[in-house]
Amino acid sequence: MPDATPLLEVDNVTIRFGGLTALDQVTFDIKQGEILGLIGPNGAGKTTCFNVMTGVYQATSGQVRFAGAPIGKLKRHRITRLGIARTFQNIRLFKSMTVLENVMVGADAHSKVGFFDALLRTPRHRRTEAESVARAKELLRLVGVKARPDEIAANLSYGEQRRLEIARALATSPKLLCLDEPAAGFNPAEKLELTNLIKKIRDAGYTVLLIEHDMRLVMGAVDRIVVLEFGRKIAEGTPAEIRDNPAVIAAYLGVDEEDAS
Numbered sequence: 001m002p003d004a005t006p007l008l009e010v011d012n013v014t015i016r017f018g019g020l021t022a023l024d025q026v027t028f029d030i031k032q033g034e035i036l037g038l039i040g041p042n043g044a045g046k047t048t049c050f051n052v053m054t055g056v057y058q059a060t061s062g063q064v065r066f067a068g069a070p071i072g073k074l075k076r077h078r079i080t081r082l083g084i085a086r087t088f089q090n091i092r093l094f095k096s097m098t099v100l101e102n103v104m105v106g107a108d109a110h111s112k113v114g115f116f117d118a119l120l121r122t123p124r125h126r127r128t129e130a131e132s133v134a135r136a137k138e139l140l141r142l143v144g145v146k147a148r149p150d151e152i153a154a155n156l157s158y159g160e161q162r163r164l165e166i167a168r169a170l171a172t173s174p175k176l177l178c179l180d181e182p183a184a185g186f187n188p189a190e191k192l193e194l195t196n197l198i199k200k201i202r203d204a205g206y207t208v209l210l211i212e213h214d215m216r217l218v219m220g221a222v223d224r225i226v227v228l229e230f231g232r233k234i235a236e237g238t239p240a241e242i243r244d245n246p247a248v249i250a251a252y253l254g255v256d257e258e259d260a261s
């Protein structure tokens with residue numbers, strides 16, 4: 001079970017783009033070891049939330065804290081090193097590189113081997129590389145990529161490419177893994193497999209934040225849900241609580257709250 005210490009805190013965060021308020025005083029936290037779903041209609045601010053947590057955007061006001069420390073002013077690579085990794089709505093693999101290389105690119109974010117070690121191929125470099133290869137293969141097994149490690153990424157099926165992206169994100173040894181619509185384009189069987197994979201990843205010791213449009217997947221995979229609409233948090237609770245929440249039903253059906261209740 002998740003313990004009580006929040007791994008990540010989004011504290012009263014507002015983000016404005018010109019006249020548009022993409023996030024409006026949003027507050028929620030992610031507890032160590034839980035799977036949190038972030039849902040809401042199109043344009044609700046979900047991806048903006050990911051972007052503020054991963055250093056792509058800075059909050060106009062409010063604060064994001066990771067393991068208790070503010071991360072709002074940190075650059076993206078520093079946040080990756082602290083332990084937040086993400087996948088993207090659109091697959092962003094290095095398509096001409098191999099499966100293994102794609103995962104090892106992620107591992108490099110944490111490599112302790114210096115530039116000269118790599119250039120001179122020192123014993124330290126070779127040892128670290130062997131360890132990275134072993135770890136990358138282990139991650140490929142965890143996420144269920146069946147293609148050979150030396151296969152070119154572009155030759156993988158769409159579903160395998162999505163799994164590979166997750167393996168690459170895990171290669172940075174994150175404490176928090178953020179998945180942005182990982183089931184986009186999946187058939188029902190693939191969605192079920194993904195639900196199981198997300199739980200498996202959590203059971204392997206990671207905390208997971210999931211943005212996903214597919215309600216069945218969200219309800220089946222997560223411990224808790226935060227709902228955004230027009231940049232505001234309109235609800236927070238267990239899947240059962242969210243399913244019956246009139247404000248959430250109204251947001252998704254596009255009707256007035258009174259009409260939906």
Ligand SMILES: Nc1ncnc2c1ncn2[C@@H]1O[C@H](COP(=O)(O)OP(=O)(O)OP(=O)(O)O)[C@@H](O)[C@H]1O
Pocket residue numbers: 017020021022040041042043044045046047048049
């Ligand atoms: N860089 C930006 N500049 C201007 N407006 C932006 C920027 N990024 C996001 N927005 C706007 O902020 C709002 C929230 O967008 P966001 O992508 O976070 O929503 P979302 O909930 O992820 O939507 P979707 O489910 O469609 O991906 C939208 O109105 C969007 O147009």
